[in-house]
Amino acid sequence: MNLKPQDVFITLKLVALGKQPWTYAQLASELHMSASEINGGVKRAIRARLVAPAAGRGGNPRPIIMALEEFLIHGVKYAFPPNRGTMTLGVATSYAGPPMRDLVQAHEDLPPIWPDPRGATKGIAFEPLYKSVSKAAMADPKLYELLSLVDTIRDERARDRNLAARELSSRLKEWAGSL
Known part of the structure; x- marks a missing residue:
């Protein structure tokens, strides 16, 4: 089960949602995908260790910020x-x-x-x-x-890439600090 580009898209939406609870149907509507695509994407992101499984009943899977940051800054351009x-x-x-x-x-x-x-x-x-x-x-x-x-x-563009990496890192850490 390999990570797909849309799994990164889904995971970034989870980051954007922060602590807000969500449903697969809601994500499907907001990302203009099917609920089964969302479900598959979340499962692949969990398997890739970019997202943590739901903690307890009624919880949602959440991004693992340190792993996501590493992948986005160092791996996404190759993948x-x-x-x-x-x-x-x-x-x-x-x-x-x-x-x-x-x-x-x-x-x-x-x-x-x-x-x-x-x-x-x-x-x-x-x-x-x-x-x-x-x-x-x-x-x-x-x-x-x-x-x-x-x-x-x-x-x-290397210069822009380095600045974007710093900006992304800052936003991800801000999100992680709000949990």
């Missing part, structure tokens, strides 16, 4: 490198998405974007971890930031 496409409209990601767009100097080339007809940014297609990433990100600003930071790490 799930992005494919790039052509110029299109979509939702800004990587260094062009939040919070990186406020932290780095503007690049002269077209920004990386998740292709989406509802998006208003013209850029170069950047393959998301899952097809519904842009839709879910537009509805959840915290998830959008986490996904953009992970995409910056998946991207090829």
Whole structure:
């Protein structure tokens, strides 16, 4: 049972939810996936030791922040490198998405974007971890930031990647401290 890109997407949503209780149906609705895809993704993330099983009756599986941080900073770029496409409209990601767009100097080339007809940014297609990433990100600003930071790490720009790793680490530690 190998980890899939959508398992990272699901796990980042768990981070964004913090201590809020959740259901598989709720995650399915918010991530635009089926409940069985969510269930499978959580199981694979538990098997990969990125998520801890539910503690007690009525509890939810929760991200293991230290393991997740290590994987996202050092492994995700190798496990799930992005494919790039052509110029299109979509939702800004990587260094062009939040919070990186406020932290780095503007690049002269077209920004990386998740292709989406509802998006208003013209850029170069950047393959998301899952097809519904842009839709879910537009509805959840915290998830959008986490996904953009992970995409910056998946991207090829070393300077931006290092800054994104620090920002991601800070956000993950903040989340871990709130438990």
